Amino acid sequence: MELLYKAVNPWWQGKGFATGIKREQYLGDIKDRLGRDEIEVFNGGRGVGKTTILKQIIKHLLNTGRPAASILYLPMHYPALMGRSLPGHLYEVRRLIFPNRDRLHYLFIDEIESPSVFDSDIRAIQRTGLFKIIAAATTLPPHPRRGRRTTSRRETIVYPLNLKEFITFRGHDVTAWAPEQLLELTEDYLLSGGYPAHVLNPAGEELEEIAATAAARDTGHGNICGLRKAYLLPDLLQRLAHSVGSPTTYRLLAGKLHLSADSVKDYLGYLEEAWLVKSLERWSADGQERKLAPKKFYLGDNGLRTILSGDMAMPARAENAVFLELRRHGIACGYDGQMEGGVDFVLGPRSRPVPIDVRYDTVPLGEERHDDGVRSFIRRHPRTRKAVVITKNIEGFYKIEEAAVQVIPLWKALLDGKLAKIVLNG
Secondary structure, rough: OOHHHHHHHHHHHHHOOOOOOOHHHHHHHHHHOOOOOOEEEEEEEOOOOOHHHHHHHHHHOOOOOOOOHHHHEEEEEOOHHHHOOHHHHHHHHHHHOOOOOOOOOOEEEEEOHHHHHHHHHHHHHHHHHHOOEEEOOOOOOOOOOOOOOOOEEEEEEEOOOOOHHHHHHHOOOOOOHHHHHHHHHHHHHHOOOOOOOHHHHOOOOOOHHHHHHHHHHHHHHHOOHOOOOHHHHHHHHHHHHHHOOOOHHHHHHHHOOOHHHHHHHHHHHHHHOOEEEEEEEEOOOHHHHHHHHHHEEOOOOHHHEEEEEHHOOOOHHHHHHHHHHHHHHHOEEEEEOOOOOOOOEEEEEOOOOOOEEEHHHHHHHOOOHHHHHHHHHHHHOOOEEEEEEEEEEEEEEEEEEEEEEEEEEHHHHHHHHHHHHHHHHH
């Protein structure tokens, strides 16, 4: 074990280690929190770059003068480390390498395979007050209810690369590209997705490995063998990939998979926990209506659609990208319940709704087809004061009744959080 501990902590011996391309949006905030007592958890799907972010934080600590011997990194997904508890590993590291218990201060745990590990081992270690804990996880238990004595944790969701990061990872300077070139890069992004390893090595098999590994290890908190028909998960995932953005019911999927509706509901829950899909409820002020209405399902990354469906159609990919962008900025939304002529997303209350319609085409402004969705929505909801139409490459601004309509190309909407700024601030 001593050799393994030293191999995964090369800084102890003054050796270098790979840290990849910096993802500043995740590094900026945590640098100011490294002296605080709370547990830092980077939560997200497999393959989105959580391990790389942990290594970048370690590099930051070393570069700012922290002793190498104060930092312990435990990749708990390594088979050789799985058979021992976290306290057991700490005991062994101290016994074999650092007898002085005060030397270790920063504990990096990658990857938490089970929520029970967080509830027991990690909280117990944190309560000793000896460590600042920074962890990566795919599934976690919910925050405990008020009144329960526990230590605090701060969760940061790590998403696949956004468009700006994608362009950077491909080796380009986003400020040096003309709109036509940014459009071309955006379509590459819609096809390739944002898993960092795949973006850096498009010819590799990283996407297939991510989908297979997540389905096998992350669903059901790693207890996939407890599912009676676990082999149907890939089939379910493929069906969802083919129907991105279309409302569907548990009963409909159950009929196709020869499962009960309750089983389909459970399986979809497992896929959501693994960040492979995310659901969207109908936009409604009635909680019961939202619960009973069909749901829409979107993939956790557009690259998954490429390997799962082979469908190269851009409109559904554009809609999926907009959904992920809204989630990335923590913007809650629902889908328009109008089946014919509705918009894709609706934000806000009924007193001031904000419809967003993704029309990935090149129809000129003023023609009916490009904005018939928002026109229909505004007629049905006359209190609307703002609407957004996302297109392929046309742009404009005009009013429908009392609503200001912003027409914006997808590439511009996805760069620098522009869409979030429009819907939140105007």
